[in-house]
Amino acid sequence: MRLGFRDLQTLSLGTFLCISISIEFCLALQSSQACPCDPDQMSVRREWGELSPGERIHYTDAVRCLMRLPPKLAAVGSFPGVRSRFDDFVATHINYTLNSHYSGLFLPWHRHFLWLFEQALRDECNFDAHLPYWNWPLWAGRLAESPLFDGSDTSLSGDGSYNPAEQDISGGDLTLPRGSGGGCVKDGPFKDMIINLGPFPRSLLSLTEIPAPQFDYNPRCLNRSLNNFISARFTNQAHIASLLATPDIASFQLTMDHWPASPSGVLGLHGGGHFSLGSTMQDLFSSPQDPAFMLHHAMIDRLWGIWQAADEEHRRYAVNGTNRILNPPWAEPVTLGMKMEFGILGEKKTVGEVMSPWNGGMCYGYT
Numbered sequence: 001m002r003l004g005f006r007d008l009q010t011l012s013l014g015t016f017l018c019i020s021i022s023i024e025f026c027l028a029l030q031s032s033q034a035c036p037c038d039p040d041q042m043s044v045r046r047e048w049g050e051l052s053p054g055e056r057i058h059y060t061d062a063v064r065c066l067m068r069l070p071p072k073l074a075a076v077g078s079f080p081g082v083r084s085r086f087d088d089f090v091a092t093h094i095n096y097t098l099n100s101h102y103s104g105l106f107l108p109w110h111r112h113f114l115w116l117f118e119q120a121l122r123d124e125c126n127f128d129a130h131l132p133y134w135n136w137p138l139w140a141g142r143l144a145e146s147p148l149f150d151g152s153d154t155s156l157s158g159d160g161s162y163n164p165a166e167q168d169i170s171g172g173d174l175t176l177p178r179g180s181g182g183g184c185v186k187d188g189p190f191k192d193m194i195i196n197l198g199p200f201p202r203s204l205l206s207l208t209e210i211p212a213p214q215f216d217y218n219p220r221c222l223n224r225s226l227n228n229f230i231s232a233r234f235t236n237q238a239h240i241a242s243l244l245a246t247p248d249i250a251s252f253q254l255t256m257d258h259w260p261a262s263p264s265g266v267l268g269l270h271g272g273g274h275f276s277l278g279s280t281m282q283d284l285f286s287s288p289q290d291p292a293f294m295l296h297h298a299m300i301d302r303l304w305g306i307w308q309a310a311d312e313e314h315r316r317y318a319v320n321g322t323n324r325i326l327n328p329p330w331a332e333p334v335t336l337g338m339k340m341e342f343g344i345l346g347e348k349k350t351v352g353e354v355m356s357p358w359n360g361g362m363c364y365g366y367t
């Protein structure tokens with residue numbers, strides 16, 4: 001039997017051993033070619049709810065390990081807020097925010113950023129599993145009930161404590177109701193987490209360089225405010241269906257990432273996930289400080305991969321946009337040969353190298 005990528009979404013994986021999942025997955029990805037990367041080495045990324053309680057704790061333990069390890073950026077200097085190996089990833093994200101958001105580099109840059117994070121967990125924190133993802137529509141409108149955010153020991157921690165001072169979310173033509181928390185995360189594995197970088201201003205207008213506070217040290221708690229209004233409205237199955245139905249990369253990007261938000265208050269799926277979780281996750285520059293960031297972006301990457309695989313000929317290497325936030329006219333158009341930087345995290349990669357999850361040194365797929 002030859003499986004299509006979509007069929008994989010309905011496969012019951014419980015009966016497969018990990019290795020057989022990898023082979024099935026690899027074969028499914030490659031309808032007519034030999035396996036492109038070693039199936040034994042393949043990362044098979046699963047939805048958080050598919051993981052056993054022990055597997056979830058194995059993941060959060062590894063992330064917490066990264067938060068205890070010393071940063072590599074410390075040796076470089078001028079990064080006072082970088083206090084851990086985890087912060088190396090946050091600072092690198094800050095450093096390239098103006099290139100890799102609302103631009104033609106958004107999808108490829110984050111694809112490789114996630115891969116580097118997954119490898120760091122494996123190489124430095126004894127993580128012997130794979131990066132999980134957050135399948136938004138499964139829990140849209142009932143975030144606090146989800147295994148991701150129910151606040152249990154097997155979650156990514158839940159809501160923040162109620163902060164009466166939290167305001168509704170407004171910017172441009174957009175006003176959205178505030179979430180249910182707004183204070184420090186109360187429970188779960190990241191209850192005592194200290195975040196060190198940011199916060200950054202929300203306005204993107206006239207950004208030509210990284211704004212204050214850049215890499216300053218500003219220790220505080222992880223802030224959450226679960227927002228069911230936003231998750232139900234902007235991360236539902238209908239939005240995913242329209243994303244996967246887009247005919248070209250430009251409309252795929254726009255559905256993923258509406259900016260500026262339209263007069264009717266439309267956020268893209270990308271923004272919908274970020275704005276569902278509270279102020280730490282809403283920070284364009286320093287949002288990787290919320291441990292949910294990587295799972296959110298894994299879902300984005302997964303959908304891009306599904307969309308690419310649905311039309312290999314026209315979509316696998318489709319690019320659009322520039323290397324600068326909001327694609328100003330002076331920015332360089334993205335090409336497959338354009339180099340993307342990852343600072344201390346890893347070598348430069350061309351856009352073309354990361355268009356497949358089994359190229360450029362990467363080897364992974366999603367259930």
Ligand SMILES: [Cu+2]
Pocket residue numbers: 093101110284
């Ligand atoms: Cu980002």
